[in-house]
Amino acid sequence: xxxxxxxxxxxxxxxxxxxxxLTMWGYIVLSQLGEQPAGSQLAxxxxxRYDKTRLIxxxxxxxxAGLLTRRPDPADRRxxxxxxxxxxxxxxxxxxxxxxxxxxELLEGLPRGQRDALLCALARLAEGAAT
Amino acid sequence: xxxxxxxxxxxxxxxxxxxxxLTMWGYIVLSQLGEQPAGSQLAxxxxxRYDKTRLIxxxxxxxxAGLLTRRPDPADRRxxxxxxxxxxxxxxxxxxxxxxxxxxELLEGLPRGQRDALLCALARLAEGAAT
DNA sequence: TATTGTTATACTCTATAACTATA
DNA sequence: TATAGTTATAGAGTATAACAATA
Numbered sequence: 001x002x003x004x005x006x007x008x009x010x011x012x013x014x015x016x017x018x019x020x021x022l023t024m025w026g027y028i029v030l031s032q033l034g035e036q037p038a039g040s041q042l043a044x045x046x047x048x049r050y051d052k053t054r055l056i057x058x059x060x061x062x063x064x065a066g067l068l069t070r071r072p073d074p075a076d077r078r079x080x081x082x083x084x085x086x087x088x089x090x091x092x093x094x095x096x097x098x099x100x101x102x103x104x105e106l107l108e109g110l111p112r113g114q115r116d117a118l119l120c121a122l123a124r125l126a127e128g129a130a131t
Numbered sequence: 132x133x134x135x136x137x138x139x140x141x142x143x144x145x146x147x148x149x150x151x152x153l154t155m156w157g158y159i160v161l162s163q164l165g166e167q168p169a170g171s172q173l174a175x176x177x178x179x180r181y182d183k184t185r186l187i188x189x190x191x192x193x194x195x196a197g198l199l200t201r202r203p204d205p206a207d208r209r210x211x212x213x214x215x216x217x218x219x220x221x222x223x224x225x226x227x228x229x230x231x232x233x234x235x236e237l238l239e240g241l242p243r244g245q246r247d248a249l250l251c252a253l254a255r256l257a258e259g260a261a262t
Numbered sequence: 263t264a265t266t267g268t269t270a271t272a273c274t275c276t277a278t279a280a281c282t283a284t285a
Numbered sequence: 286t287a288t289a290g291t292t293a294t295a296g297a298g299t300a301t302a303a304c305a306a307t308a
Contacts, residue, residue, distance in 0.1 A: 001257040006137040007180070008260030042289060049138070051276065056291060078284045078289040109259065110252055117248030121241055126132040128240065129139030173266060182299065187268060209266040209307045 012102055020095040021065070025050060025058055027099075030092040033068060033084045040079040041070075067091055143233055151226040152196070156181060156189055158230075161223040164199060164215045171210035172201075198222055 010024065017027050028048050038044035041059065045052040059082065062068050067088035073079040084092065107115050141155065148158050159179050169175035172190065176183040190213065193199050198219035204210040215223065238246050 001253045002133060002137045002140055004180070004257045004260050005253065006133040008256075009133055040289065049135070052289085053278090053291080054276070073289095076285075076289080080290070106256070106259070110255065114248045114252050117245045118252040121245050121249040122132045122136065124241065125139075125237070126135045128237070129135050171266070183266090184268080184301090185299070204266095207266085207308070211267070 009106075012106075013099060016098045016102060017095055020091055020098070022091065022095055023058075025054075026062055026067075027092075027095055029055070029058060029062065030067065030084065030088060031096070033082060034089065034092050037084070038082040040073065040076075041082060042079075044082060062088070140237075143237075144230060147229045147233060148226055150229070151222055153222070153226055154189075156185075157193055157198075158223075158226055160186070160189060160193065161198065161215065161219060162227070164213060165220065165223050168215070169213040171204065171207075172213060173210075175213060193219070 013027075014024065017024060022030070025048075029044065029050070032038070032044060032048050038047070041055060042052055045055045050058075059068065059070065063070055066085060069083050069085055070080045071083075073081050107118075110118065144158075145155065148155060153161070156179075159181070160175065163169070163175060163179050169178070172186060173183055176186045181189075190199070190201065194201055197216060200214050200216055201211045202214075204212050238249075241249065
């Protein structure tokens with residue numbers, strides 16, 4: 001059931017994100033950066049569970065699109081700090097609005113109590129999945 | 132959250148299935164056949180949402196392993212009926228026992244009411260995802 | 263002409279290994 | 286020596302196109 005719902009969610013999300021010029025992983029990375037700027041690209045890759053070598057080309061694209069910046073960490077010049085730009089923040093929040101709307105519609109069919117329990121349980125399982 | 136939980140589930144399931152000599156898609160196909168024997172390979176592919184061309188090589192493997200049989204449909208000789216063998220049923224139910232055990236452990240942390248609501252909501256969402 | 267099963271091919275996604283620059 | 290970032294390459298997974306048999 002989880003796999004089936006996830007696939008349906010991805011199918012529903014992709015055209016929405018494409019309308020904002022984003023890929024699925026691009027959106028995930030921007031979302032993560034929206035929560036906290038990345039101390040390093042490696043940390044960012046681990047936070048979103050994405051391969052660090054693929055993250056690089058993704059960051060190349062997002063940087064080229066002006067959605068984020070990369071600058072050497074003054075404390076460790078091997079590492080690079082990644083920050084959202086103003087444009088990146090606006091694209092992210094605009095995409096998030098549409099994604100949230102889609103999610104709301106999906107959950108509309110569920111009774112209120114069941115819906116709250118679902119979200120609570122999902123959060124706990126997702127947190128458990130991190131370990 | 133759905134994607135993260137799904138990935139964690141797959142990670143947890145793979146070693147279990149491997150112990151029974153099954154792949155993830157092999158288990159999915161056997162499970163589907165356990166619910167209802169397939170009227171055709173195409174119908175089976177659509178039921179589990181798997182590419183029909185990939186299903187063929189998967190069925191080749193499962194048939195070669197003695198877990199299922201393929202025979203021409205007398206009513207439409209283009210199509211082939213797919214049935215679980217006795218061995219296939221035993222392997223399926225043995226694997227399912229272990230998978231269910233893992234799932235139970237995962238849900239153990241949730242309060243009873245939340246857990247029931249989760250399963251009910253998942254079933255409804257998964258059903259909705261079919262359309 | 264359309265459909266089932268099949269094969270071969272091309273393509274995308276993902277993981278591995280090797281290199282550089284810093285520490 | 287170990288780590289962050291990078292690149293190139295190999296591999297797995299997936300989708301596309303074409304074909305034979307049957308409807």
